[in-house]
Amino acid sequence: MERSAQVIVVGGGPTGLMTALALANARVDTILVRGNPPSDNRTTALLASSKTALETLRVWPHCRAQAAPLEVMRIVDDTGRLWRAPEVEFSAFEIGLEAFAWNIENRHLLAALAAQAAEEPTLRIVFAQALRIEIGETDAVVALSDGETLRGQLLVGADGHNSACRVAAGIEVTSRPTRQTALTFNLAHTRPHHNASTEFHTERGPFTLVPLPGQRSSLVCVVAPRTADRLIGLDADELGLELEMRAHSLLGKFTVEPGRGMFPLAVSTAKRCAAHRVALVGEAAHVLPPIGAQGLNLGLRDAAMVAQVVGDAARTGADCGARAVTQQYAQRRRADIATRTVAVDLLNRSLLTDFLPLQALRGVGLYALDRIGPLRRALMRAGVDAPFAPRLMRGLGTEHRFR
Numbered sequence: 222m223e224r225s226a227q228v229i230v231v232g233g234g235p236t237g238l239m240t241a242l243a244l245a246n247a248r249v250d251t252i253l254v255r256g257n258p259p260s261d262n263r264t265t266a267l268l269a270s271s272k273t274a275l276e277t278l279r280v281w282p283h284c285r286a287q288a289a290p291l292e293v294m295r296i297v298d299d300t301g302r303l304w305r306a307p308e309v310e311f312s313a314f315e316i317g318l319e320a321f322a323w324n325i326e327n328r329h330l331l332a333a334l335a336a337q338a339a340e341e342p343t344l345r346i347v348f349a350q351a352l353r354i355e356i357g358e359t360d361a362v363v364a365l366s367d368g369e370t371l372r373g374q375l376l377v378g379a380d381g382h383n384s385a386c387r388v389a390a391g392i393e394v395t396s397r398p399t400r401q402t403a404l405t406f407n408l409a410h411t412r413p414h415h416n417a418s419t420e421f422h423t424e425r426g427p428f429t430l431v432p433l434p435g436q437r438s439s440l441v442c443v444v445a446p447r448t449a450d451r452l453i454g455l456d457a458d459e460l461g462l463e464l465e466m467r468a469h470s471l472l473g474k475f476t477v478e479p480g481r482g483m484f485p486l487a488v489s490t491a492k493r494c495a496a497h498r499v500a501l502v503g504e505a506a507h508v509l510p511p512i513g514a515q516g517l518n519l520g521l522r523d524a525a526m527v528a529q530v531v532g533d534a535a536r537t538g539a540d541c542g543a544r545a546v547t548q549q550y551a552q553r554r555r556a557d558i559a560t561r562t563v564a565v566d567l568l569n570r571s572l573l574t575d576f577l578p579l580q581a582l583r584g585v586g587l588y589a590l591d592r593i594g595p596l597r598r599a600l601m602r603a604g605v606d607a608p609f610a611p612r613l614m615r616g617l618g619t620e621h622r623f624r
């Protein structure tokens with residue numbers, strides 16, 4: 222059996238679902254291919270612009286109760302080095318925001334996106350794996366594990382860091398492993414978090430506690446691969462105790478909830494985020510270490526932008542996968558992806574460096590942020606603002622024609 226649509230989206234992770242919903246919102250005829258999503262115990266701190274897009278797409282009401290506001294962010298230098306930075310605290314109220322972000326478990330976010338996707342009459346969803354992808358001059362063809370074939374003017378690769386869509390499009394990727402592993406846990410604790418996240422900067426990477434609703438937090442613990450292997454093997458009590466020590470008992474006693482995640486870290490960027498008939502979104506286009514909650518927020522902006530550019534083309538009756546469309550998408554995403562990747566990579570490297578002058582520079586930088594209000598406020602705004610934001614991120618449906 223063969224079916225066709227204007228756009229085929231491969232990948233049912235958060236960026237794939239968001240892309241499909243945004244395209245449906247722009248009235249683009251779309252088929253979403255959802256494989257078997259792996260279980261994911263991570264959480265995402267959704268920046269205000271991402272939350273706005275989810276509100277516009279009517280997803281937010283499905284998950285708002287499961288999200289906790291992140292009103293205060295604390296950075297604590299826990300390196301034990303000669304040059305140690307002072308503790309710095311950022312408050313969302315200082316820049317007139319209700320919160321920097323809303324932290325939600327990925328399983329709740331995915332369920333909310335899927336619930337809304339199921340309600341979209343113009344969106345077709347196929348539960349299968351994409352087995353073979355062929356990119357032609359006039360269309361892209363996807364052969365599925367259930368024997369069906371899909372044909373579309375444009376293929377959106379939302380199929381994660383090992384993207385088959387990227388390979389089929391002949392797009393190369395530059396990748397540098399950072400020799401760090403991120404462990405993810407969700408915890409209950411005996412002291413309240415007061416909607417504050419705390420990022421302990423250690424010599425192997427950040428150890429970040431982010432509030433969840435109630436007396437719970439998510440934890441991303443970045444360590445050397447060997448330490449990760451040891452920690453992941455501990456039983457719940459031993460692990461709770463060790464993590465509590467690493468958190469200096471800030472939130473009291475920890476109870477580690479079932480479900481543990483382990484992610485070898487890398488900085489990877491596709492050389493282009495589009496090619497003829499193909500656009501890449503999310504981790505198919507860029508993978509960042511988990512610092513400053515940038516990765517998925519960046520992916521959601523890809524999703525909103527591809528829907529905006531394709532929606533505009535579709536309204537004029539143009540070919541959704543034409544070179545002009547894919548080139549426009551790539552050009553509009555280039556600066557955002559490049560600046561976030563460089564910033565996150567530099568921040569991560571500044572933690573790992575043994576070079577004393579660089580350690581000193583980092584300490585002076587954090588000292589200046591602590592003392593100089595305008596500088597601190599400028600950095601806070603840069604972290605949450607999305608200067609290259611697509612219309613959805615500004616609360617405008619993709620059907621709006623103006624910028």
Ligand SMILES: Cc1cc2nc3c(=O)[nH]c(=O)nc-3n(C[C@H](O)[C@H](O)[C@H](O)COP(=O)(O)OP(=O)(O)OC[C@H]3O[C@@H](n4cnc5c(N)ncnc54)[C@H](O)[C@@H]3O)c2cc1C
Binds near residue numbers: 233236237257263504
């Ligand atoms: C420890 C950690 C913490 C993080 N915390 C944050 C945070 O706080 N804030 C933030 O913004 N980002 C965060 N990130 C980044 C964020 O988790 C990722 O950017 C995001 O999960 C990527 O989503 P995605 O949809 O692009 O890819 P994925 O989640 O990998 O989804 C890809 C999907 O494609 C499917 N697929 C693959 N191949 C096929 C195929 N052939 N056919 C059909 N389907 C296929 C897979 O099954 C999967 O469901 C974090 C990352 C890590 C490692």
